[in-house]
Amino acid sequence: MREIAAADITETVRRLCLQGAVSLPQDVCQVLKKARDAEDWPPAKQILDTIIDNDEIAAASSVPICQDTGMVVAWLKVGQEVHINGDLTAAVDDGVRQAYTQGYLRRSVVSDPLRRHNSGDNCPALLTTELVPGDRVEISLSLKGFGSENMSQLKMLKPSDGRQGVVNFVLNAVKQAGPNPCPPIVIGVGIGGSFDKVAQLAKKALLRDLDSVNPDPYYRELEQDLLRLVNQTGIGPQGLGGRTTALAVMVETFPTHIAGLPCAVNINCHVSRHLKEVL
């Protein structure tokens, strides 16, 4: 049994939050630059230039890339042979608290959904733990903005809707979102499982690197088809027209019931702040 101190988890979460708020991951920077080079509509290209410029200013001057520094999604894969000394949930929240209160990040969390008092420290995080074999803890974080989160959708499709039903649902979600989620967007698609599982799959997809592909060739092709179709809508950067509506579409799947075809579309903006570290 390997021992990991809760304090180490706190410190990792704190550091990743601070880094993520100001410094866009390399995979996102590269996909953005590729999109800028491929964009054939001059006003859209100009917007992508501004976005890339903003990302560089943020990293160079340690100013958050976006004022919505997000609600923290924390996805922990905990090895079964690990013993955590201390309270895991509290350890993650402590890391978030320290980063957001000491790091001049925006506190965007209300402690009650209807009574809406700001919690003051951006806590709690949205924590998911997954037990996996091994003696390590993998911490994946996303600083998730809500302009894009609000444009996400879930639908219990019928088995007969099939692949085309999934494609239609994703495209409709993107079209309905239009300019609101700050395109170019990143699209996480969950297919299968149950009502709750499918939303988690879509969220998990958003934790992937933008240049990653689904290991199953069938779904890799679906990812490519969806990206191509989304980029034919004309919505473009900021919804003002152009080719680059999305930077990536990532699909995650799970077995499901004979009667069901759940589908979830979780949308992220171009400020796709996802980080990973293994303890």
Add this chain to the structure above:
Amino acid sequence: MKQFMQLEAVKPRSLSWPLSATELAELRAGEAVLLSGTAYTARDAAHKRLVEALEKGQELPFPMAGSLIYYVGPTPAKPGQIIGSAGPTTSYRMDAYTPRLLAAGQRGMIGKGRRSPAVIEALRQYGAVYFAAIGGAGAKLAQAITSAETICYEDLGTESVKRLQLHDFPAIVVIDSLGNDWYDQGPKAYLESQNDLDTQD
């Protein structure tokens, strides 16, 4: 297409807020502009309070006549900074309040994303304009803010109302005083240009 050509060929138009009714009427959807002058920040919670104050006949914390409101909840300023990251938030959440504020004299707003038919109608009725700034570019946009001072609703934290001075703040006219909506026209112009290319092939 024509409007796009203009967008490309002409440098962004510099505007000094407040604008006259004529200047507001001249702005067209799709135009890039650089905004200078005074703007007030307000987002969800502040809008609710402003409209409640209007309903109760209370005095507003800033003069609404001719005002420009920026939908932003910035990150806290570090010591020595004027403001933190300060990009636009999604505008539709203010739709319920905007017609009332336009009736009270507001003449411009900066945000991002679509507006309701009621807001577009109110923009036409009062000759006002809706600008979009680039969402997710808060570090760069903050550089066009030369001063920031909290003037009320301090308890709302990031949602408090601040008086900002803008200097060459980059924005795009999305809905003009005639009700033209660049969120419809921009993508349409792009798709038409693609069809033109297809025909040429």
